[in-house]
Amino acid sequence: MTDAINRTSKLPLYHQLYEILRGAIGRGEWKPGDMLPSELELTERYQVSRITVRQVLDMLAKEGLIYRQRGRGTFVAHPTVDQVLQRIVSFTDDMRRRGFEPSTRVLSAGLLPAPEEIGRKLLIPAGEELVRLQRLRLADDEPMTIEESYLIHRYCPGLLERDYRAEPLRELLERVYGIRWSRATQVIRAITASRELATLLAIRPNAAVLFIERVSYSQDNVPIEFLRLYHRGDRYALQNELRG
Amino acid sequence: MTDAINRTSKLPLYHQLYEILRGAIGRGEWKPGDMLPSELELTERYQVSRITVRQVLDMLAKEGLIYRQRGRGTFVAHPTVDQVLQRIVSFTDDMRRRGFEPSTRVLSAGLLPAPEEIGRKLLIPAGEELVRLQRLRLADDEPMTIEESYLIHRYCPGLLERDYRAEPLRELLERVYGIRWSRATQVIRAITASRELATLLAIRPNAAVLFIERVSYSQDNVPIEFLRLYHRGDRYALQNELRG
DNA sequence: TAGTGGTCTAGACCACAAA
DNA sequence: TTGTGGTCTAGACCACTAA
Numbered sequence: 306m307t308d309a310i311n312r313t314s315k316l317p318l319y320h321q322l323y324e325i326l327r328g329a330i331g332r333g334e335w336k337p338g339d340m341l342p343s344e345l346e347l348t349e350r351y352q353v354s355r356i357t358v359r360q361v362l363d364m365l366a367k368e369g370l371i372y373r374q375r376g377r378g379t380f381v382a383h384p385t386v387d388q389v390l391q392r393i394v395s396f397t398d399d400m401r402r403r404g405f406e407p408s409t410r411v412l413s414a415g416l417l418p419a420p421e422e423i424g425r426k427l428l429i430p431a432g433e434e435l436v437r438l439q440r441l442r443l444a445d446d447e448p449m450t451i452e453e454s455y456l457i458h459r460y461c462p463g464l465l466e467r468d469y470r471a472e473p474l475r476e477l478l479e480r481v482y483g484i485r486w487s488r489a490t491q492v493i494r495a496i497t498a499s500r501e502l503a504t505l506l507a508i509r510p511n512a513a514v515l516f517i518e519r520v521s522y523s524q525d526n527v528p529i530e531f532l533r534l535y536h537r538g539d540r541y542a543l544q545n546e547l548r549g
Numbered sequence: 550m551t552d553a554i555n556r557t558s559k560l561p562l563y564h565q566l567y568e569i570l571r572g573a574i575g576r577g578e579w580k581p582g583d584m585l586p587s588e589l590e591l592t593e594r595y596q597v598s599r600i601t602v603r604q605v606l607d608m609l610a611k612e613g614l615i616y617r618q619r620g621r622g623t624f625v626a627h628p629t630v631d632q633v634l635q636r637i638v639s640f641t642d643d644m645r646r647r648g649f650e651p652s653t654r655v656l657s658a659g660l661l662p663a664p665e666e667i668g669r670k671l672l673i674p675a676g677e678e679l680v681r682l683q684r685l686r687l688a689d690d691e692p693m694t695i696e697e698s699y700l701i702h703r704y705c706p707g708l709l710e711r712d713y714r715a716e717p718l719r720e721l722l723e724r725v726y727g728i729r730w731s732r733a734t735q736v737i738r739a740i741t742a743s744r745e746l747a748t749l750l751a752i753r754p755n756a757a758v759l760f761i762e763r764v765s766y767s768q769d770n771v772p773i774e775f776l777r778l779y780h781r782g783d784r785y786a787l788q789n790e791l792r793g
Numbered sequence: 794t795a796g797t798g799g800t801c802t803a804g805a806c807c808a809c810a811a812a
Numbered sequence: 813t814t815g816t817g818g819t820c821t822a823g824a825c826c827a828c829t830a831a
Binding site for chain 1: 822830
Binding site: 356367368390391392393485486487488489491492493495496497511512513514515519524536538541542543544545546547548549 | 734739
């Protein structure tokens with residue numbers, strides 16, 4: 306909260322204030338349930354009009370990060386299971402919200418030339434070097450998900466020499482390579498487990514698997530990661546709310 | 550567009566204007582790609598301030614119903630496949646967007662007392678009378694989805710005597726019983742097809758099925774319908790975009 | 794009663810697109 | 813040059829919550 310608004314910047318005021326508040330919530334400086342400063346306080350602290358403050362709070366509320374109560378104040382929202390279909394959420398956070406204790410085993414890690422199909426999705430020529438990281442994700446020590454991550458090596462050279470087992474991949478990418486995910490597109494399907502996948506997930510061959518393929522984009526809107534998620538059909542479900 | 554804003558109503562102006570514009574788009578009075586009146590025109594036509602007009606247009610834009618281009622104008626958005634995870638979309642619209650020609654066969658229709666499980670989801674006692682409608686949905690004359698709908702009979706008495714084959718169920722519910730869906734909650738899973746389901750969908754037993762259970766709420770926020778959707782895993786996928 | 798968010802206004806200047 | 817949406821301001825009154 307030491308950030309201030311830069312009046313000479315070309316960035317709109319509301320955008321700067323959004324980043325300030327968003328960052329403070331993201332870093333946990335305000336925790337779920339905490340009350341944010343009132344609109345009046347924010348106008349004074351950042352020297353912007355109330356309309357501009359409200360524009361930012363409305364954005365955050367629409368995204369589900371805060372909620373507002375007339376006569377009471379504005380509060381940091383408790384994360385919900387819904388959010389996994391709206392935001393990029395780590396496996397760890399997702400499992401904690403579902404009431405599981407997450408853990409991870411690295412199955413394989415290495416470099417490989419991009420197959421045609423993945424090259425197309427990441428907008429790179431086939432053959433360009435990728436980092437491939439295959440992990441088994443457990444919930445309460447039982448297999449839940451296989452996660453296959455393909456990263457363009459050019460953007461994170463030497464990743465495999467880092468301690469990607471100890472630190473969440475997402476934090477490592479941000480800290481060392483300055484990569485933050487701004488958005489992602491994904492496709493969700495139902496498939497049946499191959500013999501190999503079944504063994505890893507400790508399910509019967511041909512059991513149902515919720516399969517997600519995702520392309521994640523950096524803050525510069527460059528596609529950097531292609532991800533395959535194989536969720537156990539008997540343990541994992543997605544939830545969301547629809548408007549009429 | 551003959552609607553006008555009622556200054557004596559307790560409803561906020563922006564809410565009334567939202568309903569007017571939303572309705573006109575929903576009824577197809579403006580079609581995808583059409584330009585909406587400019588902000589200035591809307592302020593004049595409805596005698597509200599520009600900020601109020603913008604509040605409404607921003608809401609519609611956030612929901613993906615319109616898009617805005619500085620210097621050009623505001624336009625009705627083309628529906629996307631994404632929307633099926635955000636809005637309540639009919640099978641017919643969904644298939645057309647995916648480039649298929651939809652059709653329907655009614656498999657069964659009748660009344661039954663609510664099983665315990667469905668009663669819980671619809672907040673009614675077990676045993677209350679439900680309408681059950683089971684339909685096979687086809688895309689380009691090939692099975693795509695089995696749709697099992699359970700409606701509380703009390704809210705749509707005599708539904709089965711109506712011509713629910715000719716008219717979309719949604720329109721019939723609105724026209725005859727005044728029921729509009731305001732929102733819904735759903736759970737998405739991967740399952741394998743039972744022998745019976747496999748026969749209906751023309752797939753192998755144990756093939757993967759994308760299974761969705763949904764509770765839909767009327768404009769009065771009353772749960773009225775419980776829906777089970779069994780989508781063929783080899784033909785149907787969901788797509789969406791995530792924020793970082 | 795004091796403090797909070799909800800709604801609404803008039804008016805200004807800017808950036809961008811198209812003619 | 814004209815018309816569009818984008819950003820921002822000060823100020824007003826209302827509705828709700830909690831003390």
